[in-house]
Amino acid sequence: MPVFEALRLALQTIRAQKLKSGFSLLGVFIGVASLIAAWSIVNGVNRYMTEKFAQTLFGVNTFQLRRRPMFTPNVPDSVWRAWWRRPRIKFSDAEAVSAALTMPVVTAWQSSENVSVFYGGKEARDIELTTASERYFDIKNLRLALGRPFTAQENRSGVPVAVLGDAVAKRLFVDRTPLERSVRIGGIAYRVIGVVEKQGSILGFPLDRFVVVPALSPAQNLVNPPGVLDAFLVKAQSEIEMREAMEVAEGVMRSRRHLRPNQDNNFVLDTSEGVQRFWAGISRILVVVLPNIVVVSLVIGGIVIMNIMLMSVAERTREIGLRKALGARRRDVLRQFLAESAAIATVGAAFGIVAGIGLTLLINAASPLPATVSPLSVVLGVVMGAGVGVVAGVYPASRAARLDPIAALRQE
Numbered sequence: 001m002p003v004f005e006a007l008r009l010a011l012q013t014i015r016a017q018k019l020k021s022g023f024s025l026l027g028v029f030i031g032v033a034s035l036i037a038a039w040s041i042v043n044g045v046n047r048y049m050t051e052k053f054a055q056t057l058f059g060v061n062t063f064q065l066r067r068r069p070m071f072t073p074n075v076p077d078s079v080w081r082a083w084w085r086r087p088r089i090k091f092s093d094a095e096a097v098s099a100a101l102t103m104p105v106v107t108a109w110q111s112s113e114n115v116s117v118f119y120g121g122k123e124a125r126d127i128e129l130t131t132a133s134e135r136y137f138d139i140k141n142l143r144l145a146l147g148r149p150f151t152a153q154e155n156r157s158g159v160p161v162a163v164l165g166d167a168v169a170k171r172l173f174v175d176r177t178p179l180e181r182s183v184r185i186g187g188i189a190y191r192v193i194g195v196v197e198k199q200g201s202i203l204g205f206p207l208d209r210f211v212v213v214p215a216l217s218p219a220q221n222l223v224n225p226p227g228v229l230d231a232f233l234v235k236a237q238s239e240i241e242m243r244e245a246m247e248v249a250e251g252v253m254r255s256r257r258h259l260r261p262n263q264d265n266n267f268v269l270d271t272s273e274g275v276q277r278f279w280a281g282i283s284r285i286l287v288v289v290l291p292n293i294v295v296v297s298l299v300i301g302g303i304v305i306m307n308i309m310l311m312s313v314a315e316r317t318r319e320i321g322l323r324k325a326l327g328a329r330r331r332d333v334l335r336q337f338l339a340e341s342a343a344i345a346t347v348g349a350a351f352g353i354v355a356g357i358g359l360t361l362l363i364n365a366a367s368p369l370p371a372t373v374s375p376l377s378v379v380l381g382v383v384m385g386a387g388v389g390v391v392a393g394v395y396p397a398s399r400a401a402r403l404d405p406i407a408a409l410r411q412e
Helices: 003-016 018-058 077-084 091-100 152-157 166-173 239-256 273-315 317-325 330-366 375-402 405-410
Strands: 062-066 105-119 122-132 144-147 161-164 182-185 188-196 210-214 231-236 268-270
Touching: 018 062, 018 273, 018 330, 018 375, 062 091, 062 239, 091 105, 091 231, 091 239, 105 166, 122 166, 152 210, 161 166, 161 182, 166 188, 182 210, 188 210, 231 239, 239 268, 273 330, 273 375, 330 375
Parallel strands: 122 210, 161 188
Antiparallel strands: 062 231, 062 268, 105 122, 105 182, 105 231, 144 188, 161 210, 182 188
16 A cells, blocks of 8 residues: 555544544643643743843943942852942942953943932832943943933033933823933932833843943942942953953953952953853753653643554454455555554644743734744754654554455454
8 A cells, every 4th residue: 555545644634533533642632732832831931032132231341340240140148148248349449450451342330229219209119220430331232212311421520411211211200201300219310311221021020120320429328338239240342352341351350359379359341141051951951851840741641642553443343354455465554553553642732832832922912922933943842742643553454464354354
């Protein structure tokens, strides 16, 4: 029997026995849908963490001189205590490192604290107040929808001007323009000179709830003790130059801190690699755990298909006997039942792919997880579905092929 003829007969049988075939393909359907959705989530978050999350936090080819790492999940208390005993990063540290950097770089000061911002009778709570120098906007790639950033002169003079995030501007001013109006931060009036373009969110965390003011403005007393920074930001033109700048910064800081060669740094040069290493660890766990869930679903689906096919062999014993009596060979019967089993699993896989893509789109739209469908997962879903069908159909097909035609024709 030709393969295409076997597939045609298999599809006819599936149409004739819809309920039984539906139960048969259910396990494969769940397994493939789970595979597509799980792979899409991991693939999407991997790309998101690499392309946007880390770059938004740190910037491209950028490092930060900090007292402790910025991203610190699951750190023991002893490590926290050691970090808090470290000296703070000072204005003078930033100036010394900046003076030592001979390669072309962009630098900025940064300190942050959550505050409330007021305008008229309105209040925006839990807003990230960032005191920064003028090149902060370049390093963070913040584009302005309205107005302008503050200048180097305004930063040196400590002029009370502010650039608002999109969410803060909408909360305080609704439909009115915020430019040249004054908001109050820590009891001081700050003239609004700009509004940053809307950035959205990262994994559910909003990126527009912030206000940026000059580092030497009165707000510096709200974020840190006098003369102290949270971070000194350095952006180079390439990764190679960034590494060179990091070596220079490390040498300057070790010299200023009078650290001996056998002493560890009591500061950190933080890059996006820390975030990416953290996510890589989670990703490896997901890559191990999620396929196991898919495999369990496919194994259950294969067992269901095998049992349904054994029932089909028992119900169609006379039909098998008649085919053999009319000249069908063992391999024809074997091929027919294998084709039927594979067809059931492939149809289940096809429905699973559609459901998996739909589930991916739903996750992408209704949750902060950035899921992205991978073509490889679709191909793998089809191959695994058909493979499960063939494996599950081998035993029932061999039983059908071994039936004696005379005994089969006598079967009631």
